[in-house]
Amino acid sequence: MALLTSLLQPLRPPFRKLLARWVDLRLVEPDPHTLGLDPNKPTLYILSRTALSDSLLLEAFCARHDLPPPDARLHLGPHALKACVPLPRPGRRLWGRLPPAPAPFAALIDELKQHPDQDVQLVPVSVFWGRAPGKTFGFWKLLAADDWKLTGRMRRLLSVLINGKDVELHLGAPLSLRELSDGRSSELTSRKVSRLLRVHFRRVRTRVLGPDLSHRNILIEGVVASPVIQRTIEECATALGQSPQRMRRRAWRYGREIASNMSYPVLRFLAQLLHRLWNQLYAGVRVNGLERAKALAGDHTLVYVPCHRSHIDYLLLSYVLYREGLMPPHIAAGRNLNMPMVGPLLRRGGAFFMRRSFKDNRLYSAVFNEYLHRLLSRGHPVEYFIEGGRSRSGRMLTPRPGMLAMTLRSYLRGTHRELAFVPVYIGYEKVLESSSYLKELQGSVKKEESPFDLVRVLGQLRQPFGQVSVNVGEPLRLGEFLDGCIPSWRQAENDTRPPWLTRAVPALGRELSRRINAAASLNAVNLVALVLLATPHRAIEAELLKEQMVMLTDLQRLHPGGVHLSLPGGTPDEWLTAAHTLGFIERRDQALGELILANSQQATLLTWYRNNVLHLFALPALVAFAFRNNARLDRDTLYELLAPAWPLIDHELSVSLPGNFRQALDTTLESLVSLGLLRHENGIWRRPPSHEADSERLSLLGRLIQPSLERGYLLLAALLRYPSGSLTREELEEHSRQLAERLTLLSGLNAPEFFDRRLFSGLLDTLEEEGWLWREGSHLCFDKALAAAQLRGRVLFDPGLRHRLRQIARQ
Known part of the structure; x- marks a missing residue:
């Protein structure tokens, strides 16, 4: 040798x-x-x-x-x-x-x-x-x-x-x-x-x-032959009066319907295809924070949990992981995507399909749970969307418990490696579904997916879609999370349905939502939407718009709304040009200076992009709104005014705060003072005089949170009109939704997302969690403390706005 x-x-x-x-x-x-x-x-x-x-x-x-x-x-x-x-x-x-x-x-x-x-x-x-x-x-x-x-x-x-x-x-x-x-x-x-x-x-x-891929048929055979599925087959056969052989064949059909057929040739083919597609669609794909996932990938089973804003989210994330040297995950996809031509390609790219609901089909549920457990126990990376479906409002939706609960139960059964969730925020300057979202934001019914949607996408390839950012947040190790949330969880070894599971799953969903939002990407379209939609008539001077955008980015540098937030590069002029090129605004020259306007359709669509990042400015906007009707406030008074409202805003927007609310409030006040939006002297904070430019900037900032506060006011006003125990939850949700819809019509706004019933459902969830409401039978009950809190909160609203909301609530 x-x-x-x-x-x-x-x-x-x-x-x-x-x-x-x-x-x-x-x-x-x-x-x-x-x-x-x-x-x-x-x-x-x-x-x-x-x-x-x-x-x-x-x-x-x-x-x-x-x-x-x-x-x-x-x-x-x-x-x-x-x-x-x-x-x-x-x-x-x-x-x-x-x-x-x-x-x-x-x-x-x-x-x-x-x-x-x-x-x-x-x-x-x-x-x-x-x-x-x-x-x-x-x-x-x-x-x-x-x-x-x-x-x-x-x-x-x-x-x-x-x-x-x-x-x-x-x-x-x-x-x-x-x-x-x-x-x-x-x-x-x-x-x-x-x-x-x-x-x-x-x-x-x-x-x-990644782990070695088993042949699909071998994997399905292992799932069906597992003791859990065999026991379920016998029980279902007895309950339904059918033969075990027939139930076994049904389990096989379920396995073939669910299981992915990941193919490396197809992965490579998709990588080349998507590389050309992204270069054609986007001006660039920015990736931030992926080293956090790489640090865990060698000895952890990774579960990627991205926000869901577009159908191409899973394609984009798999492409990024593949190009950056990580194994693409197996992706949970809705069965509605298992369409001719599209479904087989997605299945070979790693997608496994699930029905929208299978709680009434015990055998299907058992097969799906066993299949997911085998993926996780073998160390395969997995990806699913905790929101369930795409966000039509642009904000983070309340997490669905299904996949999280199945992942927790699989973890309790035992896996060879520690499991870690990887939150991912995907931010678009323009999504491919803009036209369909616009129709849905204007009240149209959601349209079912079709293979012909591909033809429509191909017709858009020549349109500009700006940049897209893929930001990886702070991973969550499941064992460490359970140690802090449920200290006794390790005593439930081999118990896949412990009594504390119903508490742990919602807490896990909320924490993951916060970590996703903490990695948000602020881009040019977000900034334009935040400023322009805060104006009364969706029109603003170009110079004031640019100044306000600079102020918003400076505010995030001083007091970031997310630990792993990414800010846009370039100048305000470039941001304005980008928003105009993408068709979100109109620029109109005028003798006294350029004006920026948005027509009704543009304004409606911009609400989606504003809601993407509204959580970043939730606390500064809430503080600014408090000074709308109060010229001066001390810290304790401000805390007493805002603390009751904060859990409602936190639940709606999934905000991540450094420390507790009081500490975050102090930091926010310091940031607003350093930017000139507030004056501080001898423990008292004052808003700038109305004739100064800083006063208008503070007002524009405060209007960002006004829709959320108005929804809360309407819900409480509708509830407190009746004695405790008079309304069911469903009745109150529908009544509040009707009041919010009436408010948008009287205000001349075309914003159905403002009266989305799910938002009122989330508000009620928070009021119950905070102890303001409780149920007796099917009816909601409360005491005098809730009425007192609402009365204190009225101080936040100026008389004109308060009168308008009260008049609508009386109807």
């Missing part, structure tokens, strides 16, 4: 040049200049396997990026070692496994013990030629791509030839060999270093390739 190596040594330079010309690195992670290599320490590169192609590729890569050369030799004392070595693996022979070759670290460790001033930095390197079996269609592609199996020399040669344009190189953080030496013998320390490196390489492969 040594002779062969010496004979091939003169051929390495031409082979390296040839490989460098042929190979394109699709992904390098991380940026090599961020590794922080110490130029004064020798560098030893560790490859995950013995492969000439990997070492030659690494040599060409290091030469291109001015990194220490892997083909050099390290000289420590009498020892000379090549600067790039593979991690030894156990060998194989016909009658068993060979012991692994000794790791090359023992001699280095001995030398370091004799020279305390020296050190060696180890850099683990993983190279992936293709992402998994079957990178693209064809038998040779299937043979040549990387997978969990070790590749032989012939297969590696095929992989270099076929997958040379789809190579990923992952560099690990440098490790100090001296720090890893803990005083034990050199042999034991060498084994420890080898074990640490093997764990690192295994985590990287798990993150990139």
